[in-house]
Amino acid sequence: MNRLLAVLLILTLGGACAHTQKKSDPESLPPVVENFHKRVRWKDYRVAAQYVVPERRRDFERTLRERKDERDLDVTDYEIEAVQFVEEGTRAIVTSRFEWTRLPSVTQQKETVTSEFIYRDGVWMLEKQQGGPFDGDLP
Secondary structure, three states: OHHHHHHHHHHHHHHHHHHHOOOOOHHHHHHHHHHHHHHHHOOOHHHHHHHEOHHHHHHHHHHHHHOOHHHHEEEEEEEEEEEEEEOOOOEEEEEEEEEEEEOOOOOOEEEEEEEEEEEEOOEEEEEEEEOHHHOOOOO
């Protein structure tokens, strides 16, 4: 009887601890990625920057201002191609295809972009990005 009580107590406490741990929510990632891409597409950089991890947000915003991206960058198309969860689902690598022009060039650029999103404090945030119009802005 005491063993049964001990097992039930352990299971109850173990279950309670499991519910208080912050696990990632894979279902919430696609809307975050889509919204970031949409904001960039429509030059809503103020909102797009809110998807960037706080420690890199100011640098990202400063670079956008210095390059005059609100005026000169035109993302004409994007497509999310793949999402891979790593590090027990707390990080995601998103592969997208971007098409854009940045004045003074009128040549349309097409490139595969790799973005790393991290799940922190209950939300997905953009931590790194390689390729595309923001290559190097989130090292």
